[in-house]
Amino acid sequence: MNYQEKKRSGPAGFTRTVNIVWSTLTSPVTFVVICFLWILNLGLGSIAAYFDDPKFWVKMDSVPFNVWLREVAPETLPQSLWIYIMVVLTFLMVVSLLLCTANWFFRKRRRFKGIGEVLVHLGFLLIFAGFVLGSAFGQRTLVDVIEGGASKIPMMDLTLSLKKLEVVRSPDGGSLDTLSEISLTGDGGVSARGRISLNHPLISGYTVVYPPDDYGHFITGGVVGTSEAGARYMERGTAVELARGRKLILEGIVQAGQTMRNLAGPGLFLVMRDTEGTVVDTGYISSAPGNRSTISLDGTTVTLGQLRESTIGRYRVHYDPGVWLVIAGAVILALGTLWALAGYLGIISQASRVRD
Amino acid sequence: MPTTLWNILHFTALGCYVLSLAAWFLSRVSNKIPGITAVWIATLGLAFQTAQLLLRWGAGGHLPVTGLFETQHFLTFWVVALTLYFYLRYGAGKLLPASMLFAVLSLMLAMKGPRAVAPLIPALDTPLFMIHIATSFAAYGLFGLGAILGCYRLAGAEISFEGGTRRMLDESLYIGYILFTWTMIAGSLWAYLAWGSYWTWRIKGIWSWILWFYYSGVLHVRNRPAWEGWPLNILAVAGFILVLFTYLGLGLLFSTSHPLL
Numbered sequence: 001m002n003y004q005e006k007k008r009s010g011p012a013g014f015t016r017t018v019n020i021v022w023s024t025l026t027s028p029v030t031f032v033v034i035c036f037l038w039i040l041n042l043g044l045g046s047i048a049a050y051f052d053d054p055k056f057w058v059k060m061d062s063v064p065f066n067v068w069l070r071e072v073a074p075e076t077l078p079q080s081l082w083i084y085i086m087v088v089l090t091f092l093m094v095v096s097l098l099l100c101t102a103n104w105f106f107r108k109r110r111r112f113k114g115i116g117e118v119l120v121h122l123g124f125l126l127i128f129a130g131f132v133l134g135s136a137f138g139q140r141t142l143v144d145v146i147e148g149g150a151s152k153i154p155m156m157d158l159t160l161s162l163k164k165l166e167v168v169r170s171p172d173g174g175s176l177d178t179l180s181e182i183s184l185t186g187d188g189g190v191s192a193r194g195r196i197s198l199n200h201p202l203i204s205g206y207t208v209v210y211p212p213d214d215y216g217h218f219i220t221g222g223v224v225g226t227s228e229a230g231a232r233y234m235e236r237g238t239a240v241e242l243a244r245g246r247k248l249i250l251e252g253i254v255q256a257g258q259t260m261r262n263l264a265g266p267g268l269f270l271v272m273r274d275t276e277g278t279v280v281d282t283g284y285i286s287s288a289p290g291n292r293s294t295i296s297l298d299g300t301t302v303t304l305g306q307l308r309e310s311t312i313g314r315y316r317v318h319y320d321p322g323v324w325l326v327i328a329g330a331v332i333l334a335l336g337t338l339w340a341l342a343g344y345l346g347i348i349s350q351a352s353r354v355r356d
Numbered sequence: 357m358p359t360t361l362w363n364i365l366h367f368t369a370l371g372c373y374v375l376s377l378a379a380w381f382l383s384r385v386s387n388k389i390p391g392i393t394a395v396w397i398a399t400l401g402l403a404f405q406t407a408q409l410l411l412r413w414g415a416g417g418h419l420p421v422t423g424l425f426e427t428q429h430f431l432t433f434w435v436v437a438l439t440l441y442f443y444l445r446y447g448a449g450k451l452l453p454a455s456m457l458f459a460v461l462s463l464m465l466a467m468k469g470p471r472a473v474a475p476l477i478p479a480l481d482t483p484l485f486m487i488h489i490a491t492s493f494a495a496y497g498l499f500g501l502g503a504i505l506g507c508y509r510l511a512g513a514e515i516s517f518e519g520g521t522r523r524m525l526d527e528s529l530y531i532g533y534i535l536f537t538w539t540m541i542a543g544s545l546w547a548y549l550a551w552g553s554y555w556t557w558r559i560k561g562i563w564s565w566i567l568w569f570y571y572s573g574v575l576h577v578r579n580r581p582a583w584e585g586w587p588l589n590i591l592a593v594a595g596f597i598l599v600l601f602t603y604l605g606l607g608l609l610f611s612t613s614h615p616l617l
Contacts, residue, residue, distance in 0.1 A: 028576035035573040039566050046562045060557040093569075120537075131555065140552070168478075177478045198478045199550045210552045318552045326554055330541050337534045344530055 026103035031096040038089040045082030052079060065135040094128050097121050116340030123333025126325050133322030140318050142213070146220060147311040150185075156319055158207065159185045165215060165311045168197070178211050180313060206321045212313035219253050219266050220312075223305030224285070231305055234268070242300060245275035254286070264288040266307055272297045362471045365408040366429070370463040372401030373436070377456040394452055395443060401459070402436045405429060416473040418481070421489040424469025427603075430489075432462040434497025442501070442516075442524055450515035451524075454504045465604075484546035492539035498532030499571070499592075499599050506592030522584075525592060529578060533571045540568055563602040570598055 024030060049056045060068050069087070073080040101121040104114065143160050145151045150161040163181040170176050183193035184204050192204035202209040221235035228242050234250040242248055249272075254265035263269070267286025274280050283295040285304040293304040380394035408429065412420035420426045439455035442448045505525040508515050515521050543564070544554040555561065574591045577583040583591075 029580075032573040032576050035569050035576075039570055039573075042562060043566055046559055050559055057557045057559060061553075065557075199482045199484075199546070201549060201552070208548075208552065316552055320553075323548070323554070327545075330545065330554075333537065334541055337537050341531070341534050344534075 022099075022103070025096070026099045028100070031093065031100060034089060034093045034096055038086065038093055041082055041085050041089060045086065048082070049079070064138045064140060090128075094125065097125060101125065116336050116338075116343055119332050119336025119339060121336075123329045123331070123336055126329030126332060128329075130322035130325030130327075130329060133325060134320040135322075138318070138320045138322070140316070143315050143317055144312055145182075145315060146218075147313070149310075153317050156207065156317065157186060158191070158317075160209060160315060160317065161185065162313060162315075165212070165313050167215070178215060178313070180211060180315075182209060182315075184209065206319055206323060208318050208320070208323075210316040210318070212315050214314040216312060217309045218312050219255055219307050220310040221250070221253070222268055222307040224248070224250070224268065224270070225303040225305055227301040233308070242272075246280070246298065246300075247273045248297065248300070248302065249273060251282075254284075256288075264291055267291060268304065268307075270297060270302060272300070359471050361411070362408065362425075362473075365404050365411070366425075366463065366466070366471070369401045369404040369408070369429075369432075370460065372397050372404060373456050373459040373463065376401065377453055377460065380453045380456070391449055394456075395440070395449065398436060398452060398456060399440060402433065402440065405433045405436070409433060412473055416476065418476040419486045419489060420473065421493065422474060422476070422480070424607075425466045425471050426469075427489075427493065428462050428466035428469070430493045431496055431500070431603075432459045432466075434494050435459060435462070435500050438497050438501050438528075446516040446520045446524055448516045448520065448524060450508070450513065451501070451504065454507070455501070458500060458504065479550050482546060482550070484542045484549070487542040488539055488546060491535045491542065495532045495536035495539060496599050496603060498528045498535065499596050502528035502532060502592040503596030506589035509589045510586060510593075525588070526578065529571065529574055529592065529595075533575055536568060536571065540564060560602070560606055563598075563606055567595075567598055567602050570595055 053059075059072070063072070069083070073083055101118060104118050104121075139155050141154050141156070143151050143153050145160050145162040147162055147165050150159050152159055161183045163183070164179075165181075166179040167175055168177040168179060177198045180196050181194075182196060182202055184191050184202065184207065192202055194202045196202050196209060196211050198211055201211070221233060221238070223231050224234050224240070225231040226240065226242065226248060229240050229248075232238075232240050234240065236250055236253060239247045239249045248270060250268055251271045252260075252269040254260050254263055254267050254269065256266040258265040260269075263284050264286065265288060267284055267288060269284050270282065271279055272281040272283075281298040283297045283302065284291070285293055285295055285302060287293055287304060287307065295302055376394045376397040379389060379397055380391070383389045383391040383394060409420060412426070421430050435455055436459050439448075439451050442451055502525055505515075505521055505528060509521055509525065513521075516524065547556060548554040574588075574595060577591075578588055
């Protein structure tokens with residue numbers, strides 16, 4: 001082979017190799033092979049995980065996927081190995097789809113032919129990107145909020161306020177749903193407010209508040225009468241100034257039906273502190289049978305008045321920065337299938353005409 | 357409405373499908389019974405099923421697709437309706453016995469579930485639920501017919517004009533896949549609004565994705581010369597085994613978010 005021949009075959013050989021590699025990477029068969037391995041791994045792994053621990057999925061769902069992958073999965077190796085394999089195969093599948101889509105744009109694009117299928121690919125890629133984003137930076141938390149009150153949402157610079165919580169009941173008295181009037185407040189003021197119920201959460205950007213998983217009536221405080229300060233309404237942490245600089249503080253609340261050591265609820269656990277803040281006496285007042293509603297603390301008579309009950313809801317708050325990508329992906333995917341279907345039905349009717 | 361009514365409609369539809377199956381076989385051995393009789397009896401069975409569907413819808417105030425009884429009826433409804441569609445469009449009369457056998461077995465399994473109309477729990481009371489279920493069972497029905505067609509093709513039987521069986525198989529897989537994609541989209545959106553996540557790591561959700569990817573793979577290879585023959589038929593049959601496991605196997609044998617009993 002002379003120089004001229006080498007010169008010609010060099011780049012041609014290189015181009016041919018590139019073409020073969022590109023064709024292999026963008027080939028639907030490559031996708032199908034990865035897809036098959038993914039199905040096999042996930043199918044067998046999911047069944048094995050279920051039989052190993054029927055609560056496996058519930059535990060996995062309770063934290064964002066990246067947290068589970070980083071903190072929980074390593075402890076359950078080798079049983080969780082299939083999850084890591086799934087992650088690798090999923091990424092390979094996405095790369096295959098990405099290259100396949102790119103290939104369509106570079107090589108096969110002609111008018112609108114095949115655009116439905118490309119939209120399906122693009123939609124799926126967006127959904128996957130949104131899922132990765134949400135898994136990496138998303139947060140999930142539970143917030144207890146008293147009716148008429150507000151609570152800071154942990155890990156998010158937001159406050160959740162609950163104006164009203166109603167329970168929707170069936171004719172036989174069973175709980176069907178809840179209606180909550182809530183608002184979300186951030187640094188810039190109220191970001192969203194509304195009435196939420198099942199299937200109707202409050203959506204504010206990337207943050208969503210769902211109806212309470214749990215709710216109930218709780219004693220949040222009560223009226224306490226003293227011989228020196230009269231009747232005062234107290235909540236947990238409330239301090240009432242007494243003579244000689246002493247303070248009467250509501251330290252804790254025992255709920256109805258609960259017991260704490262030998263104290264039966266409902267009742268209030270009180271602490272008397274001196275000017276130095278030193279505890280000088282403690283006591284418990286309760287309306288439960290067998291308990292005293294009037295006691296003497298450091299010489300001061302303390303009497304329990306009316307206990308106040310409030311409704312508390314436990315709300316799930318999710319922050320998912322990838323959710324709008326997912327929704328956009330789902331819309332594109334749906335449009336892609338509609339486009340593909342329209343094209344396909346056109347082919348069918350054409351085929352029928354040929355037959356006729 | 358009384359359970360008696362549901363029993364009457366259920367057993368009448370079941371009886372029609374048994375008779376249709378018998379009529380088809382008799383028409384093969386005797387000239388006295390025309391082949392069209394089986395089609396008419398199947399249509400009558402479908403009419404009874406449609407009546408039951410509408411009456412239950414009216415009684416419950418929602419699409420009757422909760423529990424084993426209702427879902428089996430809904431699946432059978434789609435399989436029979438699509439069989440009749442293929443009969444009209446492609447003249448695929450030979451599809452009838454297999455579909456009728458499927459319908460009979462399906463309705464017999466339905467009897468394992470309670471027949472009373474159950475009120476819809478609030479979480480299911482959304483149009484997304486209706487889209488999710490209606491498209492999923494239409495897709496399952498198409499995948500089921502795809503499997504039946506795959507079996508015919510494996511046996512070397514052409515049940516329509518030349519190339520018609522292949523076209524019906526393609527239609528079953530392609531349109532079934534599109535409908536199942538809508539199932540996944542509606543289900544995810546509903547889960548996001550109701551439970552806080554468009555994706556949950558639950559066995560039902562995982563197997564639904566397995567199913568979606570499986571048929572994605574099938575669609576990618578279905579027109580490739582090396583796959584068009586027996587491999588595609590095997591894929592169509594295996595796909596429906598996956599469908600049955602995802603719908604019935606998980607619903608009956610596992611503790612899932614989609615219980616059937």
